[in-house]
Amino acid sequence: MPTSPLARRTFLKSGAGAAAVSALAPRAYSANDKISMAFIGTGVMGSENLGVAAGQPGVAIAAVCDVFQPNLERAAAIARRAGHQPKEVRDFRQILADKSIDAICISTPDHWHPYITVEGCKAGKDVYVEKPACVAVDEGRVMLEAARKYNRVVQAGTWQRSGAHFQKACEIVASGELGKIAFARSWIYNNQPKKGIGNPAEQAPPPGLDWDLWQGPARQRPFNPNRFGVYKDTYSYFRFFWDYAGGIVTDSGIHMIDIVQMALGDAMPGAVVALGGKYWLEDNSETPDTMQATFEYPGLIGSWEHRSNNTELGKSRLMGINFHGTRGTLYVDRAVMRITPEDGSDLKPFEMKRIADPHPLHWVNFLDCVRTRKRPNSDIETCVKSSITSILGNLSIQAGMRLDWDQQAQTVKQTSARPLLRREYRHPWKLEA
Ligand SMILES: NC(=O)c1ccc[n+]([C@@H]2O[C@H](COP(=O)([O-])OP(=O)(O)OC[C@H]3O[C@@H](n4cnc5c(N)ncnc54)[C@H](O)[C@@H]3O)[C@@H](O)[C@H]2O)c1
Structure with a gap:
C-alpha cells in the first residue's frame, strides 16, 4: 500500500x-x-x-x-x-x-x-x-x-421513519384511500418573548472548549455564546446561525417534510417558493423566525410554515402534518395519526396512537x-433529499426567487442561484468522497 x-x-x-x-x-x-x-x-x-x-x-x-x-x-x-x-x-x-x-x-x-x-x-x-x-x-x-x-x-x-404510526400514515397516503391528495400542509408554532435568545457580546470561549475545532470547516468567527449556543436545559442555539445550520425549517421542519416525502415515495419537489424573515425576535439569531415555503411535487402542493409569536393559545396543534384528500384528511404528529372523512365520504374515521418510542426503534x-x-x-439518501428540500426553502428567500430543482442534475434551473448551493470549507478541511 x-x-x-x-x-x-x-x-x-x-x-x-x-x-x-x-x-x-x-x-x-x-x-x-x-x-x-x-x-x-x-x-x-x-x-x-x-x-x-x-x-x-x-x-x-x-x-x-x-x-x-x-x-x-x-x-x-x-x-x-x-x-x-x-x-x-x-x-x-x-x-x-x-x-x-x-x-x-x-x-x-x-x-x-x-x-x-x-x-x-x-x-x-x-x-x-x-x-x-x-x-x-x-x-x-x-x-x-x-x-x-x-x-x-x-x-x-x-x-x-421508525415510528409505526408514521409508517401507517405514509401507507394510507400512498394507498389512495384518501382520494386525490392535492395539498399537504406541515408546520411548527411557538410563542417566544421578543428578546428571543438575547444578544450577548462576543467574548473569550469558556474553559474546556476548543472553539477552533468546534468551528471546523465553517467560517472563522469570534466566539459568541449564542453561536456555540450551549445553555442548560435547552437545545443549543447554533441552529439559528447560517454558518452552522439553517434555522427552524432545517431543524424541525425537516422532520415533517421528511414524512411528507416518505409518503410520496421519496419524491422531490420540482419547484420551491418561500418568504420569511425575522419579523418578531430582537436577538442576534440570523435565520427566519417566521416563514412559509411552498413545494410543488408531482400533482401536489406541500407547504411548510413556522411562526415564533403565537400558538393560538395552544389550540392549534403545535407541530404536525395534514394530508388533504378528496375523501378525507389525514393528520399526523408525534403522538397520533387520525383520519377525518369529508362530509358525504364513505371513508371511516380512524385513529392510531404512537405505540412505542420510535427513537430507540x-x-x-x-x-x-x-x-x-x-x-x-432513514438511509442517507432519504435524509439528503429532505435536507435539500428544506434548504431550498431558505435559499428561495435568500435568492428572492422561485427555484426549480432538477433532481437528475442535482441543481437548480436558475443559474444565478447556483452559487448558493455551495459552501466554502475553511482550510484545511475539504469535502471529497
Ligand atoms: N433527531 C432529532 O430529533 C434531533 C433532536 C435534537 C437535535 N438533533 C441534531 O443533533 C445535532 C446536535 O444538536 P444538539 O442540540 O445536541 O447540539 P449541542 O450543541 O447540544 O451538541 C453538539 C455537541 O457537539 C460538540 N462538537 C462540536 N464540534 C465537534 C467536533 N468537531 N467534534 C466533537 N464534538 C463536537 C459540541 O461541543 C456539543 O457538545 C444537530 O445536528 C441537531 O440537528 C436531532
Missing part, C-alpha cells in the same frame, strides 16, 4: 485503487460479536443517542468524543453508568484512525455532519448521523456518494442493518 499522499491518490485512481475501495468489505458479525461504537458530539442529542445505544445488547461503547470538556465528561459518565468503558477523545480524527471502531454516531452541530460522515465512510465505519444531513445542497451529493462508494450503512437521525434498526448490511429506515 503506498504511503505518501500523492502516491496514495495515484493508487486510488488506478485499478488497484478501485480494488482497495471495494476491499472495504463489511465486517462479518457472529451472533456474539459486539459492534464497537464511538459517539462524536455529545451535547443534548448526542447524550440521548448515547443513552439509547448504550442500553442495546450487542453494542460496546468504545469512545466518546467532544470538543467541550464538560459535555465529554458527562458522556463518559453516561456510558460508564451503562457498564461501558469508553475512551475520552477530543479530536474525532483519532476515532476515524482507530481500526477497532466499527461505527460512529455524529451528533455535532450540522456544519460538521458532511465532513465527518464522508471521512467516516472512507475509514470503513458505518455511520448514524443526525439530521439535517447537510447545511449546503452540494454536500448531500458527496455524502451519498461516499456511503455508496465505501459500501457503508448510513442511517440519518430522522427517527420518525430507529437505533435497533441501525444496529440490525450494521449486522445484515440492509439499507436502514
Whole structure:
C-alpha cells in the first residue's frame, strides 16, 4: 500500500485503487460479536443517542468524543453508568484512525455532519448521523456518494421513519384511500418573548472548549455564546446561525417534510417558493423566525410554515402534518395519526396512537442493518433529499426567487442561484468522497 499522499491518490485512481475501495468489505458479525461504537458530539442529542445505544445488547461503547470538556465528561459518565468503558477523545480524527471502531454516531452541530460522515465512510465505519444531513445542497451529493462508494450503512437521525404510526400514515397516503391528495400542509408554532435568545457580546470561549475545532470547516468567527449556543436545559442555539445550520425549517421542519416525502415515495419537489424573515425576535439569531415555503411535487402542493409569536393559545396543534384528500384528511404528529372523512365520504374515521418510542426503534434498526448490511429506515439518501428540500426553502428567500430543482442534475434551473448551493470549507478541511 503506498504511503505518501500523492502516491496514495495515484493508487486510488488506478485499478488497484478501485480494488482497495471495494476491499472495504463489511465486517462479518457472529451472533456474539459486539459492534464497537464511538459517539462524536455529545451535547443534548448526542447524550440521548448515547443513552439509547448504550442500553442495546450487542453494542460496546468504545469512545466518546467532544470538543467541550464538560459535555465529554458527562458522556463518559453516561456510558460508564451503562457498564461501558469508553475512551475520552477530543479530536474525532483519532476515532476515524482507530481500526477497532466499527461505527460512529455524529451528533455535532450540522456544519460538521458532511465532513465527518464522508471521512467516516472512507475509514470503513458505518455511520448514524443526525439530521439535517447537510447545511449546503452540494454536500448531500458527496455524502451519498461516499456511503455508496465505501459500501457503508448510513442511517440519518430522522427517527420518525421508525415510528409505526408514521409508517401507517405514509401507507394510507400512498394507498389512495384518501382520494386525490392535492395539498399537504406541515408546520411548527411557538410563542417566544421578543428578546428571543438575547444578544450577548462576543467574548473569550469558556474553559474546556476548543472553539477552533468546534468551528471546523465553517467560517472563522469570534466566539459568541449564542453561536456555540450551549445553555442548560435547552437545545443549543447554533441552529439559528447560517454558518452552522439553517434555522427552524432545517431543524424541525425537516422532520415533517421528511414524512411528507416518505409518503410520496421519496419524491422531490420540482419547484420551491418561500418568504420569511425575522419579523418578531430582537436577538442576534440570523435565520427566519417566521416563514412559509411552498413545494410543488408531482400533482401536489406541500407547504411548510413556522411562526415564533403565537400558538393560538395552544389550540392549534403545535407541530404536525395534514394530508388533504378528496375523501378525507389525514393528520399526523408525534403522538397520533387520525383520519377525518369529508362530509358525504364513505371513508371511516380512524385513529392510531404512537405505540412505542420510535427513537430507540430507529437505533435497533441501525444496529440490525450494521449486522445484515440492509439499507436502514432513514438511509442517507432519504435524509439528503429532505435536507435539500428544506434548504431550498431558505435559499428561495435568500435568492428572492422561485427555484426549480432538477433532481437528475442535482441543481437548480436558475443559474444565478447556483452559487448558493455551495459552501466554502475553511482550510484545511475539504469535502471529497
Ligand atoms: N433527531 C432529532 O430529533 C434531533 C433532536 C435534537 C437535535 N438533533 C441534531 O443533533 C445535532 C446536535 O444538536 P444538539 O442540540 O445536541 O447540539 P449541542 O450543541 O447540544 O451538541 C453538539 C455537541 O457537539 C460538540 N462538537 C462540536 N464540534 C465537534 C467536533 N468537531 N467534534 C466533537 N464534538 C463536537 C459540541 O461541543 C456539543 O457538545 C444537530 O445536528 C441537531 O440537528 C436531532
